[in-house]
Amino acid sequence: MHKSDYIVKYLANSTSDYVTSAQLGDFLSSSTRTVLRYIREIQAESNEHGFEIISNKGQGYRLIIRDKAAFQNYLSNSLAEHEKSDLNKLECQIARQLLLTDYIKLDDLAQQFNYSRSSISRITSAVASIFEGYNLELESKAHQGFSVQGSEINIRHCINNLIFNSFTMYQTARMLQVDDLDWNSFKKAATDIVKSRGLNFKQELLIQFMKYCYIAVNRIRNKRYVNFEQIKDLEFDIVSDESLTLMLELIQLICPEFEKTTESQWELYYLALAWEQSIYPVEKLHDPNPERIKFFLDIVEKAVENIKNYYGIDFTKDHQFLKDLAEHISICYWKYLLNVESENLYLDEVRSKYPTAYYYSVEIAACINESTKTKIPDDELSLITLHFAAKIERENRKQIKTIILCSTEFGITELLKSRLNKQYGDIDVIGICTCDNKVQLCHDNADFYISADQIEQSELNGKPILQLSPFLDEEDCHLLDEFIARLNTTVPLQSICEPNHFYILNKPAKKAHLLNYLCDYLLQEGRITEKEKADIFAREALVPTAIAPHVAMPHCIIQGSSFLVFAVLPKSIIWDQTRINLIILGCFHEGDNQIKNLLKQLYTVISNKQQVDKIIGCKSYDEFIKVMNDFVGEELC
Structure with a gap:
């Protein structure tokens, strides 16, 4: 069975009201982020199988059966996959x-x-x-x-998820060949240290720290050390001297052969970070460090200056916003160093709802990496995205103007107006009037009309009419979102995605090979430079670009004109831990003021599963253009 099937069976058989993602991760021997990805996949198809998985923040997940026959059929089919x-x-x-x-x-x-x-x-x-x-x-x-090659910290995370989540502490110690050590003495010494400092800690947190130590001793014995070279030039202390001294005492207690050398010294920093995050109370960890905040404030200011130059959006004057963002990064920097993921249930929703905010956060990640050689975990990047999203929401101004048309039922239209004002901050209802009020309608400056009545007209005064119910239900919102997307269009799709930039790649290949193939073709055309190709791969190494189900969207800023490359993959490939069938390579001119609208339109397309399926099924460029035009009109952004 697929792991998603195991999740369904586990939830169906659970005697608890809710099951957390951490419990599911332990059950599957998978990371929390992987569990969340499986949950999203299940939720997307659960209705057709007669069940639903609901989530409750802070409690976890629960399975509800809606159709017993359909659910039993689903379970029967999953058993066939048991082999x-x-x-x-x-x-x-x-x-x-x-x-x-x-x-x-x-x-x-x-x-x-x-x-x-x-x-x-x-x-x-x-x-x-x-x-x-x-x-x-x-x-x-x-x-x-x-x-196995890669970052030592990533290797240790992999060891933790594949071994600790599947075996007992004793079994794990034996597998890691550290069962000869006196772990009871170590645990007692660590407990005494914690109690002597008057800290209230949970036993499971101490066990979590011991997991770090188990793995560290195994890797030290095999001469595999963590490398934190990137922190030696930082203008602030990552951990306290007290914690470093404690770690040397503890590690030598269980690993007498450990010697503090230039090569091994970073192990103490690694364990000290793990120690402080496991043992110290939250308020101590969140105690602001002025030197650290100043360091990250400089990075944030550089990043928003880049955003201003690349995207034409100016955040530089909101000093409180910059300070808040710097404080957030300062508090979370230890997570970046240890590559610790936060449980973020809204990662995909954040990306799809605030696409420009996500790309602004990528600029923050790039500047942090440039200054500290530290990569931000994906879930943590989405938290930075939320800062930008909140800023955008605060500054959101009503830009699209509409008039609601009615016959005589002004109460119905007032209800619709109220719901529009509540749910759509970018729509300004400038009036309510009847269709026969030609004097007012001839002099209005509305961008479009909304009718709560059934009328035959599709436009008025050369402007489109959209028919909605006064209750503005889910279907109405979907129609309105697509309509606004089409209303904002200014650039013909054919001008930013030419026939030679549409590919159907039938032969499966690895992510790096495909990206290299596309970039080399653009190099031959003279559309990008070697530096811009390197930037694409550098951004790809920084943050995941599988931004929607079955879709990846790598990008870079270029000196030439903006354009898009669409690559359809009839056979899916692995891309950022998920399977994708569509690559949209975005190459955006620095300062192009169309980028914001372009990203919104692209996300409107790729967030619609049926539309993505249609694109993946295209056999030619002409068919692709027709599918896109049918959805967003003849212009994309």
């Missing part, structure tokens, strides 16, 4: 073996797991996908075999 689950278990076993071994040959894996060499070769391809989810690569070297 595949055995394969998933084997993949995890092989992944664990690879994580705990420097190099292992294909023949040795085949012998260890009693599979043929060709079968193991196919399975390792699936295992490579597991590692890709942690930004790791399964490298193969002649005469040496397979080895």
